[in-house]
């Protein structure tokens with residue numbers, strides 16, 4: 001799939017911008033704080049309905065205005081899609097999502113149109129950082145291939161917040177337990193679906209990432225990726241034996257077993273909100289023993305696996321957004337990334353320096369280059385482009 005046009009109105013530091021994309025690689029370069037990442041954020045938002053960095057949608061609205069407008073023209077499977085997001089906060093929140101000029105009441109219809117994979121410096125924390133980084137990675141990944149997963153997540157976290165609120169605020173510990181079952185039911189219902197989906201997707205990524213990692217390291221190192229759910233289901237250890245029913249049963253039993261300790265600690269100690277991923281390189285935990293280089297290669301292999309996995313599920317490669325990461329990758333890693341994507345994956349790249357685009361991998365010639373300067377984009381000639 002490829003984005004052929006992007007329009008932004010009152011989005012971040014852009015008042016009104018329209019860009020057309022004609023080459024497989026699009027480079028946004030310029031000094032710090034000029035609006036390069038804002039452009040990737042706009043593309044990410046059109047695909048996922050979320051920002052990859054802002055907590056609140058309001059942050060995206062250009063200061064002193066009351067709403068933003070985004071439009072993307074997408075080519076996919078030889079069909080053409082116009083995606084639009086119109087927000088207005090003048091009288092409360094008002095948001096309209098449109099595909100081909102038709103308002104979508106079901107957000108899932110909008111979200112399934114365009115897919116992106118983003119790779120930014122924060123992703124380098126995937127291996128070393130806290131488990132919530134890894135949960136976010138896997139959840140974003142799953143939502144791209146199955147938008148209904150977002151519904152399970154939202155409902156799970158709604159139930160979790162309610163249960164934790166009761167655990168924190170309810171005074172009479174003797175009767176508290178009577179009020180928890182409705183929330184337990186919700187946790188178990190949505191939580192089991194989340195666990196099953198995570199298990200399924202991690203299994204696919206594990207195989208792809210393993211192959212890619214071996215290739216980048218010239219077959220010298222092995223990467224293993226494991227799902228580490230907080231709920232131990234050793235009685236149905238093999239994924240073929242996992243069923244929603246078995247899991248739900250196990251989850252409910254464990255919640256009941258942990259009831260007293262949850263009441264004492266005033267929080268829910270078990271469930272997908274405590275899951276983690278484990279990376280091992282040559283059988284050693286990459287978080288503890290991996291060198292910086294190995295950790296970077298792990299993240300790169302994961303991102304490349306993500307591209308391949310979406311291609312497998314959706315039949316087309318997603319759009320790749322590389323936010324300021326080329327300078328973090330050495331020539332070998334850059335080469336692998338660009339070999340995989342070349343000619344197949346439309347790639348948007350931001351950088352503060354054109355130096356990133358030189359060296360062994362001369363991507364300039366295949367690229368369309370824009371200099372980004374204080375919310376304006378100036379198209380430059382690069383290589384042999386028109």
Ligand SMILES: Nc1ncnc2c1ncn2[C@@H]1O[C@H](COP(=O)(O)OP(=O)(O)OP(=O)(O)O)[C@@H](O)[C@H]1O
Nearest residue numbers: 012013032033034035036037038059060061062063
């Ligand atoms: N809601 C907003 N309204 C107006 N301007 C905003 C808004 N949010 C952020 N900005 C401005 O956008 C600019 C930052 O843009 P962006 O994050 O895209 O920078 P960048 O070019 O990627 O920089 P870097 O190279 O440092 O990552 C800053 O000047 C910031 O003040």
